[in-house]
Amino acid sequence: MSEQRQSEPRVTGTHAVAIQSILADRRRRRWVHLLIALVVAALVVWSVDVTVIKDTDWERMGSLASVIESFMRFAAIDWSLFPSLVEPAIETFMIACLGTLLGVIICIPAVWFGALNITPYKPITYPLARLMMTLSRSIHEIVWALFFVAVVGLGAMAGIFAIAVRSLGFIAKMTAEAIEDIDDGPVEAIRAVGGNSFQVMLYAILPQVLPQMLSVIVFEWEINIRRSAILGLVGAGGLGLVFFRQMNTFNFAGVTTVIIAILGIILIGEVVSYFARKSVI
Amino acid sequence: MSILEVRNLSARYSSSGPEILKGISFDVEADDFFAIIGPSGAGKSTLIRCINRLVEPCAGTIQFYGRDVTTLSGRRLRHLRRDIGMIFQEFNLIDRMSVMDNVLSGRLGYTGSVRTLFRAFARDDVQRALEMLHRVGLEDHVDKRADELSGGQRQRVGIARALMQGPKLMLLDEPTSALDPKISREVMALIKNMAQEFGVPCLCNIHDVQLAMEFCNKIIGLQDGVKMFDGPTAQMDQSKLDEIYAMEVL
Numbered sequence: 001m002s003e004q005r006q007s008e009p010r011v012t013g014t015h016a017v018a019i020q021s022i023l024a025d026r027r028r029r030r031w032v033h034l035l036i037a038l039v040v041a042a043l044v045v046w047s048v049d050v051t052v053i054k055d056t057d058w059e060r061m062g063s064l065a066s067v068i069e070s071f072m073r074f075a076a077i078d079w080s081l082f083p084s085l086v087e088p089a090i091e092t093f094m095i096a097c098l099g100t101l102l103g104v105i106i107c108i109p110a111v112w113f114g115a116l117n118i119t120p121y122k123p124i125t126y127p128l129a130r131l132m133m134t135l136s137r138s139i140h141e142i143v144w145a146l147f148f149v150a151v152v153g154l155g156a157m158a159g160i161f162a163i164a165v166r167s168l169g170f171i172a173k174m175t176a177e178a179i180e181d182i183d184d185g186p187v188e189a190i191r192a193v194g195g196n197s198f199q200v201m202l203y204a205i206l207p208q209v210l211p212q213m214l215s216v217i218v219f220e221w222e223i224n225i226r227r228s229a230i231l232g233l234v235g236a237g238g239l240g241l242v243f244f245r246q247m248n249t250f251n252f253a254g255v256t257t258v259i260i261a262i263l264g265i266i267l268i269g270e271v272v273s274y275f276a277r278k279s280v281i
Numbered sequence: 282m283s284i285l286e287v288r289n290l291s292a293r294y295s296s297s298g299p300e301i302l303k304g305i306s307f308d309v310e311a312d313d314f315f316a317i318i319g320p321s322g323a324g325k326s327t328l329i330r331c332i333n334r335l336v337e338p339c340a341g342t343i344q345f346y347g348r349d350v351t352t353l354s355g356r357r358l359r360h361l362r363r364d365i366g367m368i369f370q371e372f373n374l375i376d377r378m379s380v381m382d383n384v385l386s387g388r389l390g391y392t393g394s395v396r397t398l399f400r401a402f403a404r405d406d407v408q409r410a411l412e413m414l415h416r417v418g419l420e421d422h423v424d425k426r427a428d429e430l431s432g433g434q435r436q437r438v439g440i441a442r443a444l445m446q447g448p449k450l451m452l453l454d455e456p457t458s459a460l461d462p463k464i465s466r467e468v469m470a471l472i473k474n475m476a477q478e479f480g481v482p483c484l485c486n487i488h489d490v491q492l493a494m495e496f497c498n499k500i501i502g503l504q505d506g507v508k509m510f511d512g513p514t515a516q517m518d519q520s521k522l523d524e525i526y527a528m529e530v531l
Binding site: 186188189192193198202204207210 | 392
């Protein structure tokens with residue numbers, strides 16, 4: 001302790017007291033940091049023990065060689081599957097397109113209620129809109145699809161509904177925020193010519209937010225292609241259904257083929273989305 | 282005969298906020314071109330917006346052609362508004378729409394919601410819009426987007442839009458403040474000519490006293506929400522101006 005003091009700068013009076021307390025603080029904080037690090041490390045060890053060590057069927061996994069062998073089963077492409085993928089691929093595309101379109105339609109009330117400057121009755125309509133947006137986004141698309149499969153049965157329609165409902169939140173939130181940021185001048189002008197509130201929305205508000213809205217819709221459409229590609233896993237149509245079947249019949253080369261097809265249409269979606277969004281901004 | 286009678290008009294933006302207008306009274310005759318002058322913050326914009334109820338007055342009455350403006354609501358308020366044209370400092374055009382669509386928007390008060398959705402304006406309205414654009418000198422810019430025009434041109438679109446309403450009164454809120462001096466004069470002259478031709482009385486907020494004296498036949502001087510002067514332009518002189526703008530030195 002006394003040796004440490006020697007190395008510290010010699011200052012006297014109140015200043016020295018201040019320096020002492022700063023140094024004490026720093027020592028204390030070092031201990032706190034160490035404690036936090038230890039707690040985090042303990043949590044990691046415990047998690048690995050519970051989820052990986054105890055929860056894995058080590059016997060079934062076998063040796064490293066057998067793991068590699070299992071993995072290599074996927075390293076082939078089942079070309080014979082390709083012709084039968086065209087239709088599901090188109091279906092996946094259509095689910096994404098129709099789902100996005102339906103999402104845009106059902107998000108109109110959420111946008112109207114959810115923008116503070118146009119919401120009809122703030123104490124009720126605004127929270128209602130926020131609830132719709134949160135519900136839409138906090139429930140996963142697979143869960144929405146399971147729900148709609150239970151409601152309307154297996155097939156693409158359940159997928160379309162799931163995509164639409166899942167899209168509502170993001171589109172509505174972004175559009176409502178854009179509406180909150182508009183220039184009020186045109187709104188004033190349309191009100192001054194005697195326009196009703198519908199005309200104010202159509203003439204003064206919509207033109208101002210349309211580019212942002214289109215950009216958000218295209219972005220959401222691109223994401224929806226990814227979503228619709230997996231919705232088949234729960235029976236809601238598209239490529240996911242084929243994927244599920246290949247997996248069930250242990251046709252691992254077929255699984256790889258479907259993954260490649262999914263990658264392909266996602267890539268197409270990304271390219272289209274890039275150029276479409278560039279042209280609207 | 283006065284077409285607009287304002288009596289003891291008061292306005293505030295919130296119930297606890299300061300009074301922006303304090304008991305203003307004045308009359309507008311059928312052939313008046315009124316200037317409302319005063320330092321910024323005097324309540325000029327608020328006064329003008331009370332007349333078409335873009336701002337709600339908290340006390341006083343406004344009679345417009347015998348209609349009690351302050352009690353109107355819903356459809357009847359919209360019908361009042363379509364009789365009153367308004368021109369704005371920042372033009373307030375729909376930037377992403379064509380010049381033609383902007384001018385036609387002056388007829389929205391006469392157009393139903395379904396027609397609005399399909400932009401199906403009456404044939405007469407379209408004809409009239411083209412004539413108006415010709416009158417304000419924009420016949421070569423009909424299909425351009427409003428945001429492609431210069432400031433002076435944009436305000437001409439604003440004038441055409443207001444006149445499309447076939448207004449019985451025009452409210453001008455600093456129509457030239459965003460323009461340079463030369464264009465300001467041109468735009469004021471255009472407004473004055475058109476107002477005279479169509480027989481529309483005008484109420485014009487303006488901070489350029491020079492322009493006000495040149496174009497207007499009557500002047501209202503506002504200071505801090507109180508009317509300091511109301512009379513023909515000829516009666517306005519330097520000492521009265523000094524009084525109205527006394528606070529601006531601060």
